Amino acid sequence: MDKPAKQASITAKGVQQTNIQTKKRLFVRTLLRWHKHNRRLFPWRSERxxxxxxxxxxxxxxxxxxxxxxxxxxxxxxxxxxxxxxxxxxxxxxxxxxxxxxxxxxxxxxxxxxxxxxxxxxxxxxxxxxxxxxxxxxxxxxxxxxxxxYGKSVPVVDVNVVRVLSRFFGITSSKRRPHTDPAFWNLSRELIPENKGPEFNEALIDFAAVVCTKDPRCSTCPLSQACHYFSLHKTSLYIS
CATH class of the missing domain: 1.10.340.30 (Hypothetical protein; domain 2)
Incomplete structure (x- = not known):
């Protein structure tokens, strides 16, 4: 596991501190609601x-x-x-x-x-x-x-999860491999609703695979209006 950088390796852009908690709640609530109707079915998900x-x-x-x-x-x-x-x-x-x-x-x-x-x-x-x-x-x-x-409420972070968090919250990492940055893991841990670890992590993984892909489908994204990435690129996204 990479050691944390001396300075904060993850920074917020364009997000007022007073609005962060509201934005986090919106993210979680919208993501879980989306997942109820869009959960991907795989054989390893049938049981714990x-x-x-x-x-x-x-x-x-x-x-x-x-x-x-x-x-x-x-x-x-x-x-x-x-x-x-x-x-x-x-x-x-x-x-x-x-x-x-x-x-x-x-x-x-x-x-x-x-x-x-x-x-x-x-x-x-x-x-x-x-x-x-x-x-x-x-x-x-x-x-x-x-x-x-085991149903534990722990974060599960890979490059795809980092992509979603980075775009929505407008954050960056100084790490060469951002998915190893402790700050992303800490953010994900903060977002997990009580007793909903598996549900939240599945939702985040599925959202990255279906909506917030490498070439994002912002026009169908339920989070777009609060998304930092979309606010910066919406004109070019609509034109394309």
Missing amino acids: DPYKVLIAELMLQRTQAKQVARVFKNFIDAFPTLDDAVTADPQKVSFILKPLGLKHRIPRIIHVLKKIAVEYHGKIPDDYHRLISIRGIGRYIASAILCFG
Whole structure:
């Protein structure tokens, strides 16, 4: 994890301090309302299962969710438990993962599962520090397991989440890899409504994938009127 810069690595632009809390509440309320009608359905979201979340997140690295969905189902059908996956023939595991082009990741996936089987008796830890001590599990995957697998209200921040937060709140980071900036994680943590960690994080992830994409769909965005990015670019966006 990157160390915080000596100076604040994240700054607000064009947002009066007195309006920040109001803007945060608007963001959360609108996002959750949007998500009620636009939630994406994936097999790993059907239940709070740390094992399924772990497998999904290992597959989702640099791979689109739609591509992962079918392979994930085949994997879980073949290996419904962590023990099943650990004791399986590596060639069978490789065959199932092959459609995703995950050959280079297979040893790491197997290592992660075996580490959990040996050191934690097959139970995926519900502790952040224990999770990140396992080679192959970083901050994002550990947070995803805690949130989506165990229902904890912790932030889950990647480059896509950073894009949404940066645009809406008008903030920037001095970090070369902004998704590692503690300030973005802290902001996301502040936004999470009480007892709604999984719901909020899913909403944020889905919103980034459907609306606030790299080429943003501002014309259909329910947050546009309060969005810093839109206020700066709305003329050019409408013209284009």
